[in-house]
Amino acid sequence: MAEPRWFRLGLRAVVVVYLVLLVAWPLSLVAQRTFADGFDALLRVFEDPDVLHALRLTLVVAVVSVVLNTVFGVGISLLLVRHDFPGRRALNVLVDLPLAVSPIVVGLSLILVYGGRGGWFGPALESAGFQVIYATPGIVLATVFVALPLVVREVVPVLEEIGVEQERAAQTLGANAWQTFRRITLPSIRWAVLYGVVLSLARSLGEFGAVKVVSGNLLGETRTATLVVEEKYLNFDKGGAYATAFLLALIAVACIVVVTVLRPREGSDRA
């Protein structure tokens, strides 16, 4: 039963207009404003040592967070899908919680535990010479927090779908746990892990609110790329703000393109 033509075309028009007004047009305007004076604005961004420092910091933090979240994500997915233990269902729900928590609450929660002044663990850590809040470890923690569920959510459904038959067969043939993981499990979940990594990377490069609270936003020290956008815009350097925003948007769009191109159509990722 095909829908009537007027209905199909009408709905298509509504959807296209909505997406153009909400996403496509505003996004293209940022590109337009970045290149209003040719490549000048973009080049100026790369000449600014503070911006360069911020970009480097953002990249380091994102890479460290993605590695941590990937190891944790694959491990916890295996535990949640393959094993029974008390509290499994609760852990399964709690792992999703970071997606629903406000970034400001994330920042506040980390300060309350790791803050050097009155945090639960902060003073002890700082007297041991390890500063977390207003330093890079705090930014990493905040970034890990907000991107934590992304790998898990990609890997768990795939693990559920592939079942344990092959893993059991491998074990029957004498493979140990590591060999089974390397040779059987990892190849079946590699695409899911990769999507998770790309999504986490996009999220980690772009985190703003949580990082703003825990970083102290110190110029040339703990200011990340997203904080540079805010600071430049508020200081009436709109050119610099648009150029930095354009760079970040470019990375985000590249991440989506990678995921969209790599993701096989429904059902074909079981191999």
Next chain:
Amino acid sequence: MTATAPAAGRSVLRARPTREGALTPLSGLGLGVATTWFSLVVLIPLAAVVATSAGGGVSGFVDSVTSPQTRAAIVLTVGTALAVTALDVVMGTAIAWVLVRDRFRGRALLELLIDVPFALPTIVAGLVLLSLYGPDSPLGVDVANTRGAVFLAFAFVTLPFVVRTVQPVLEELDREVEEAAASLGASRLTTFRRVILPSLAPAIAAGAALSFARGVSEYGSLVLLSGNLPFRTEVTSVRILSSIENDNTAGAAAVATVLLMISLVVTVAIDVLQRRLVRRG
């Protein structure tokens, strides 16, 4: 639900064992390390928020949460998030429908646009929206520093959720059932209401819950867009941030606890809905 072909295939898959069962010493160690890390990063900090909010006693908590400015912020945030969720339910289902059932050039590009709000840094999202709906708008529409800006920002950041939860369910929906309904004399509206909508409902509800949770907790996209005017455009997250900056940690924690409770309820609701979704297949 009706036993459709793909659903039958899926239940066969699920009948396969996916569990090894009890913990081995190695996986037990892994579980210990993973839960310790998860507790250090997420659970203990969130517990600290709740504990700090309780530190001022019940009256301190109630005072923080019901001060006129905070109440105005919570009402604005929850109200706007509800309105945007309603918009997302309608537009998200329509978008998913077009992506699954309609074929035209440029559809792949739409597919890409849906995910942009998810991957775009929120501060950049604010700047992006400001370029079309700010003071220099080529459309002549300037919502900056108004409540319209809050609505706009929420609509932007919550765009992917309903689309991405409804789309896979719609793809698996068997068109034969619709055709059967039509051949039995059901009108298109009746088919939609009685056959399609019930199958989509759990997915729509799960997407709506995600949208609502995201809207209520939004911060970054509003910074440049809404002006954060007390009683007018100040949302709950901004309220918490200004309490932190004024060293009013207990007040910040009290309002944060309210948001956390909303997050927790929504996350549990999504889990329940997704279980229902899997059962239906």
